[in-house]
Amino acid sequence: MAIKVDELEVRQGFTYQVEDGVAVITYDLPDSPVNTLSPETGEVFSRLMTRAEQQADVKAVVFISGKKDNFVAGAKIDFLQTIKTAEEATAISRNGQEGFDRLDAFPKPVVAAIHGSCLGGGLEWALACDYRIATDSPKTSLGLPEVQLGLIPGAGGTQRLPALIGVQAALDLILTGKSLKPAKAKKLGVVDEVVPVPLLRKLAIQRAKELAEGTLKVERTRGQGLKSVVEGGKKKGLAGFFQGLANKELWAEVALEDNPLGRKLVFDEARKQLLKKTRGRYPAPERALQVVRVGLESGHKAGQEAEARAFGELVVSDVSKRLVEMFFATTALKKENGTSNPSVKPRDVKKVAVLGGGLMGGGIAYVASVLQGVPVRVKDKDDDGVRRALKQVQSILDERTKKRSLTPREAAAKMALVTAGTDYSGFKSADLVIEAVFEDLKLKHRIIAEVEAVTGEHCIFASNTSSIPITELAKGSRRPSQVIGMHYFSPVNKMPLLEIITHPGTAEWVTATCVEVGRKQGKTVIVVNDGPGFYTSRILAPYMNEAAYLLAEGADIAELDKALVDFGFPVGPITLLDEVGIDVAQKVGPIMEAAFGKRMAAPKALEGVVTDGRLGRKTQKGFYLYENGKKKEVDPTVYNFLPHGKDRKSFDRQEMAERLVLQMVNEAVRCMGEGILRSPRDGDVGAIFGLGFPPFLGGPFRYVDSRGPADVLRKLEHYHDKLGERFTPAPHLVEMVKAGKTFYPR
Numbered sequence: 084m085a086i087k088v089d090e091l092e093v094r095q096g097f098t099y100q101v102e103d104g105v106a107v108i109t110y111d112l113p114d115s116p117v118n119t120l121s122p123e124t125g126e127v128f129s130r131l132m133t134r135a136e137q138q139a140d141v142k143a144v145v146f147i148s149g150k151k152d153n154f155v156a157g158a159k160i161d162f163l164q165t166i167k168t169a170e171e172a173t174a175i176s177r178n179g180q181e182g183f184d185r186l187d188a189f190p191k192p193v194v195a196a197i198h199g200s201c202l203g204g205g206l207e208w209a210l211a212c213d214y215r216i217a218t219d220s221p222k223t224s225l226g227l228p229e230v231q232l233g234l235i236p237g238a239g240g241t242q243r244l245p246a247l248i249g250v251q252a253a254l255d256l257i258l259t260g261k262s263l264k265p266a267k268a269k270k271l272g273v274v275d276e277v278v279p280v281p282l283l284r285k286l287a288i289q290r291a292k293e294l295a296e297g298t299l300k301v302e303r304t305r306g307q308g309l310k311s312v313v314e315g316g317k318k319k320g321l322a323g324f325f326q327g328l329a330n331k332e333l334w335a336e337v338a339l340e341d342n343p344l345g346r347k348l349v350f351d352e353a354r355k356q357l358l359k360k361t362r363g364r365y366p367a368p369e370r371a372l373q374v375v376r377v378g379l380e381s382g383h384k385a386g387q388e389a390e391a392r393a394f395g396e397l398v399v400s401d402v403s404k405r406l407v408e409m410f411f412a413t414t415a416l417k418k419e420n421g422t423s424n425p426s427v428k429p430r431d432v433k434k435v436a437v438l439g440g441g442l443m444g445g446g447i448a449y450v451a452s453v454l455q456g457v458p459v460r461v462k463d464k465d466d467d468g469v470r471r472a473l474k475q476v477q478s479i480l481d482e483r484t485k486k487r488s489l490t491p492r493e494a495a496a497k498m499a500l501v502t503a504g505t506d507y508s509g510f511k512s513a514d515l516v517i518e519a520v521f522e523d524l525k526l527k528h529r530i531i532a533e534v535e536a537v538t539g540e541h542c543i544f545a546s547n548t549s550s551i552p553i554t555e556l557a558k559g560s561r562r563p564s565q566v567i568g569m570h571y572f573s574p575v576n577k578m579p580l581l582e583i584i585t586h587p588g589t590a591e592w593v594t595a596t597c598v599e600v601g602r603k604q605g606k607t608v609i610v611v612n613d614g615p616g617f618y619t620s621r622i623l624a625p626y627m628n629e630a631a632y633l634l635a636e637g638a639d640i641a642e643l644d645k646a647l648v649d650f651g652f653p654v655g656p657i658t659l660l661d662e663v664g665i666d667v668a669q670k671v672g673p674i675m676e677a678a679f680g681k682r683m684a685a686p687k688a689l690e691g692v693v694t695d696g697r698l699g700r701k702t703q704k705g706f707y708l709y710e711n712g713k714k715k716e717v718d719p720t721v722y723n724f725l726p727h728g729k730d731r732k733s734f735d736r737q738e739m740a741e742r743l744v745l746q747m748v749n750e751a752v753r754c755m756g757e758g759i760l761r762s763p764r765d766g767d768v769g770a771i772f773g774l775g776f777p778p779f780l781g782g783p784f785r786y787v788d789s790r791g792p793a794d795v796l797r798k799l800e801h802y803h804d805k806l807g808e809r810f811t812p813a814p815h816l817v818e819m820v821k822a823g824k825t826f827y828p829r
Contacts, residue, residue: 096118105142110155116150119157132189142192143192144192145287146212154195154200154209155208157203157228173391179237179238187211191295192213194290196283196284201224224264235257237391244256254349350376353372367397370396373393404781409768416768422594427595429596432543435459440462446575451604452501453479460502481494510534515597541565543565544562554588568584579605580606580619583609594610615675619769619770621759622754626743630743634725640706643739644656651779657706672684705718742806746809746810747776748787749816752784756813763784784826793820796816
């Protein structure tokens with residue numbers, strides 16, 4: 084039975100009203116915190132636009148959101164998951180293109196009034212309008228983030244954005260998926276006007292009327308190349324023509340984009356830079372580059388057809404499936420409190436104290452003060468440590484000020500939240516104390532006792548330890564239920580993961596509170612059960628050990644690193660070792676071996692490197708050379724301290740990568756079997772966001788499922804026979820293969 088238009092409108096959240104000759108179409112999708120796009124949305128909007136076209140008293144249209152802080156967040160991702168074939172996805176893309184083409188050609192002016200996130204299909208929608216007006220709110224952002232899901236814009240975005248702002252600026256947005264703040268969007272020409280939030284609706288209606296009356300003429304120079312110089316001359320005479328000639332950015336655009344040779348230079352350089360980052364593992368940015376080029380060289384229609392075909396193929400690709408699965412995994416985590424009881428509520432944390440003023444302590448102080456937005460007190464053993472902590476926070480704020488994501492006044496206000504000293508003054512009112520001191524159990528027990536003597540009964544004690552079991556730490560506490568692990572990753576202000584570790588006696592409210600704190604600090608949070616190394620450090624240990632074994636066998640440092648980068652890791656294992664600190668890895672090794680036996684024993688190959696004082700980047704002396712803090716080539720003298728010296732052997736890169744990856748994956752499966760992890764989902768999120776496991780593979784557990792548990796088991800048995808017991812397959816994997824199971828439902 085056909086549904087009436089008005090019922091469809093209500094169901095899709097649209098309202099239509101005419102104000103002073105302007106049709107205001109408001110979109111407020113019911114039962115959803117954000118507006119998203121679906122075929123039904125497009126159908127209703129199209130009908131409303133037809134109504135506006137047919138009404139003689141309607142001279143213009145304003146499209147606005149009814150949500151508090153959201154314009155349109157893009158397509159419904161779960162809808163994309165239902166698509167089975169490339170042809171089906173291509174047809175959906177074509178439908179979206181046709182809808183926005185009709186909007187683009189609408190005979191009456193259309194104004195997009197943007198407040199909040201305007202992303203993906205939401206921005207494509209706005210780009211098809213005649214005029215875009217955005218609020219100056221920090222919650223307003225505009226972008227085409229599709230590549231982050233392994234896709235490209237599929238409703239004309241790859242064609243309209245370059246035409247509007249120029250190819251180079253458009254590629255920067257489309258290929259990275261990054262978002263723009265209102266001021267930057269205005270500077271680039273993505274929006275025409277930026278206004279205060281309370282004035283958005285009123286000014287949007289006013290601009291719509293002015294466009295209809297012809298009193299507002301929109302002049303755009305970016306993205307128009309030589310045409311805009313000529314048009315400037317037509318409209319403003321010689322003054323306008325010479326003004327165009329004087330525009331350096333415009334002439335760079337003309338030189339590079341308005342002739343075949345220039346275009347070739349732009350696209351060749353873009354592809355070169357792209358492959359440096361993706362290593363050919365992520366097809367979406369490359370396809371986006373091709374599609375933009377087709378449109379530029381063969382016209383809008385050809386570009387849109389190329390866009391639709393590419394979109395269709397990417398929707399059903401394995402890479403996009405893995406990235407979309409990860410999107411849903413992190414979305415689900417945001418809704419959980421970290422316990423098995425969803426009714427447990429977090430308590431307010433109004434002040435945080437941090438113990439330890441090193442890079443880690445300073446980083447924690449930054450995310451607590453600047454992102455969480457609470458006062459922070461830092462304690463270190465001496466004045467130098469105090470200065471380091473404050474300098475760490477200030478340097479990050481200075482960087483943000485330089486990039487204009489904060490004003491100097493805002494940065495000063497944030498910095499004022501952080502104080503530091505060498506005693507426990509200021510700790511009394513802390514709701515949460517985070518310890519980031521040296522990895523020594525006796526030292527940590529002493530600190531727990533000192534903290535509990537000066538804090539209130541409600542105070543939570545969290546340790547940033549990366550290896551010592553939280554159960555052991557809690558033995559030194561008179562409030563063991565309030566002891567928990569909060570394992571941050573360095574650099575804290577950039578690394579997205581927070582691994583929270585609970586011991587059997589941790590109170591549920593403590594867990595829920597720390598999960599909420601982590602979220603407010605901008606982290607993706609996983610909760611794992613206690614054990615030596617927890618999850619991330621535990622699965623990293625055998626991976627790094629295997630790298631050391633390969634060095635001991637004579638592998639070349641640069642070749643080994645390249646093998647893992649080619650596999651999809653952001654950096655190689657030896658570069659990572661230099662970053663973390665060779666001495667730190669050496670101290671964690673015995674803890675892991677004591678807990679798990681010989682299979683976790685690290686080779687002695689690196690002892691000579693440490694003895695030589697090579698600790699990595701922090702001492703500017705490690706496996707690599709450093710110049711002004713920047714990593715250069717491998718230090719050839721380091722081979723003097725490794726087995727085989729400078730006589731390095733040639734290893735197959737694929738085999739080197741497989742040995743390291745299987746060690747990490749096998750240990751992840753052990754963690755699952757032993758109950759360290761609550762779910763494969765948490766294990767995949769932790770490995771990707773904490774250790775850089777390749778996102779396009781979906782994490783260790785998705786990797787096992789896609790490769791096939793039986794095949795992974797066979798490979799482990801092969802290396803076990805060849806290299807020894809460190810490749811002993813996880814019992815849980817053996818059981819799964821026998822039962823014919825996978826980690827995720829098929």
